[in-house]
Amino acid sequence: MPVYRAPVRDTQFILNEVLGVQSRNDLPSYAEMSNDTVEAILQEGAKLAEQTLFPVNYSGDREGCERLPDASVKVPQGFKEAYDQYCAGGWVGLAAPEEFGGQGLPYLLHAAVGEYMSSANMALMMYPGLTQGAIAAIITHGTDEQKQTYLPKMIEGRWSGTMNLTEPHCGTDLGLLRTKAVPQADGSYKITGSKIFISAGEHGMTDNIIHLVLARIEGAPEGNKGISLFIVPKFNLDANGEAGTRNGVTCGSIEEKMGIHGNSTCVMNYDEATGFLIGGENKGLRAMFTMMNEARLGVALQGLSIAETAYQNAADYARERLQGRALTGAAYPDKKADPIIVHPDIRRSLLTIRAFNEAGRALLLSTALQSDIAHYSGDEAVRELADDHVGLLTPVLKGVLTDKGFDHAVMAQQVFGGHGYIEENGMSQYVRDARITMIYEGANGIQALDLVGRKLPANGGRALMAYFKEIGDFCEENRADEALxxxxxxxxxxxxxxxxxxxWLMQNAMAKPDNAGAASTDYMHLFGLVAFGYMWAKMVKAAQTKLNAGDGDKAYYETKLVTARFYMERIMPETQLRLARIQTGADTLMTLPEDAF
Structure with missing residues (x-):
């Protein structure tokens, strides 16, 4: 059976020694970030993940969700009890504003413990995970009345939230959506239409579900300019603001999926359901992107989390599985065979996964810190720089970490050999669960196009140039340091x-846009290789500082240096391959006529 251990020590290393969060007293939400407070939160999050969420992960995958005759949905056994414990611990509102019942702690901490929760049970954590996006949209775009009505109960976990974008005929191209909204005399709207692939769309774990639904008001312009966003609760609210009569929204069916079986991914039908405009008429995409940006970082974290738990299981198996002898002779002559971890190719697989996981964790947490700076810094120029950074890195994190998360779940499964293909060992679930992360919240090809087409040229390339300068300055400042x-x-x-x-893209993509499309995925991964390499260089500097001072766990820091060296020797050279592909352009890709495929 699978195992999971939250990587608390590694998180602490990144927060304290690489990012130096204790020195961020300029940010209001960081005032409570003492070492003791951070450690207590991480340890409690790890405990919940390991002891409560993880034990129902495997069983939840096997059992799945069931739509009952009354259109309600039964979640796997143990999910509600685990969800209730999650809510009781205040985890939904960890980083939410105190004025609505949250704890007002940094988003950085929410991301740190979020990895543990998602590694332990990704399907279960999608229920409160979607709520986070809905909370963010209401905080940013809701009226004061909407905030007071919905946020306290959502932050408490009594109500959950969803985002309803996709329809059977439109996914990425939301301008094609057909769900309609008809204005009513009381200021509400009647929402009619169907949405598909709605994660956590129906379940019985909360008293109410607050759906955020994209629809087109009658008479609105066609395309993206005519889309509005609506709050549509599962239950209409009574005079006391509690769940009352059933609204006109039902689960039509549960999608039969490859993975995340414990999450109720639903077809949602809206039949003149009562909804309330949020974010302004025809301003729905702007409001929805608040949810999607939050969700994309959350999905990047899912890619990391699955790769981490898959790695842990593969490493344990490699230390235990006896098979053959080391190429240099018997490593354990007292045993009938050596553990497979003596074999170079097994170590190549494990180190590849580990090197990406540790750099990915550092980059995610670094970006979460920048998100906090963008929201809370008192310096407008600093906020702008941080916001640029988050916007630039979000598609890279989502695309690269989920592509690699799936690749590395498969790589970890391969370490098990035939036993990885057997369901009882759990590796199949990690492969199946990881696959969706490459698709939802914007398929990774869309992330790559967003990076190349929107993020690079934004504001005259301001974010890109600032990031290049940051890395270049780091290299220059540490060039004379022999250890670095x-x-x-x-x-x-x-x-x-x-x-x-x-x-090359600036010179060749404007006149011929297909060059940008052909290069986008390779460019996204090239960017990711460098961004991860930058985090490895910063981690090496932090580890070397501790080693030079003779301070801390010597073996831990030396392991960091070896893993970083592996990344630089074996993984970073891939930048040359990606560059060569980019420079071939789009001609060959676009030459064949459509009927030749």
Whole structure:
């Protein structure tokens, strides 16, 4: 059976020694971030993940969800009890504003413990995870009355939330949506239409479900300009603001999915359901993107979380599974065979996963810190720089971490050999669950196009140039440090490849847009390689500082240096391959006529 151990030590290393969160007293929500407070939150999150969420992960996958004859949905056994414990601990509102019942702690901490929860049980954590996006949209775009009506109960976990975008005929191209909204005399709207792929769309774990639904008001312009966003509760509210009569929204069916079986992914039917406009008429996409940006970072975290738990199981198996002898002779002559971890190719697989996981964790937490800065810094220029950073890195994190999360779940499964293909060992679930992360909240091809087409040229390339300068300055500042020179040399080579690719796109994509489309996925991964390499260089500097001072766990820091060296030697050179692909352009891709495929 699978195992999971929350990587608390690694999180602490990143927060305290790499990011230096204790020094961020300029941010209001960081005032309570003492070492003791951070450690207590991480330890409690780890305990909940390991002891409550993880034990119902495997069984939840096997049992799945069931739509009952009355259109209600039964979630797997143990899910509601685990969800209730999650809510009782205040985890839904960890980073939510105190004025609505949240704890007002940094988003950074929410992301840190969120990894543990998602690693332990990704399907279960999608229920409160979707609520987070709905909370963010209401905070940003809701009226004062809407905030007071919905936020306290959602932050408490008594009510959950969803986002309803996709329809059978439109996914990415939301301008094609047909769900309609008819204005009523009392200021509400009647919402009619069907939405598909709605995660956590129906379940019985909360008293109410607050659906955020994209629809077109009668007479609104066609395309994206005519889309509005509506709050549509499962139950209409009574005079006391509690769940009352059933609204005209029902679960038509549960999607039969490859993975995340414990999450009720629903077809939702709206039949003149009562809804309330949020964010302004025909301003729905702006409001929805608040949810989607939050969700995309959450999905990036899912990619990391699945890769982490898959890695832990593969590493444990490799230490225990006896098979063959080491190529250099018997490593354990007292045993009938050596554990497979003695074999170089097994170690290549494990180190590849580990190197991406540790760098991905650092980049995610670094970006979460920038998100807090963008929201709470008192310096407008600093807020702008941080917001640029988050916007630039979000498609990279979502696309690269989920692509690699799936690849590495498969790689971890391969370590098990035939036993990885057997359901009882749990590796199949990780592969199946990881696959959806590459698709939802904007398929990764869309993330790549967003990066190349929107994020790079935004504000004259301001975010890109600032990020390149940050990495270049780091390399220059540490060039003379012998302990860092190996790492900065490889990082600088990768950065040069990324800058060359960026220049090629500027010179070749404007006149011929297909060049941007053909290059986008390779560019996104090239960007990810350099961004992860930058985090490895920063982690090496932090680890080397501790080693030089003789302070802390020597073995831990030395392991960091070896893993970083592996990344620079074996993974970073892929930037050259990605650059070569980008520079071939789109001609060959676009040559064949459609009927030749």
């Amino acid at each position: 020179s190996f790492y900065t040399k490889h990082l600088k080579k990768g950065l040069n490849d990324l800058q060359t690719a960026s220049m």
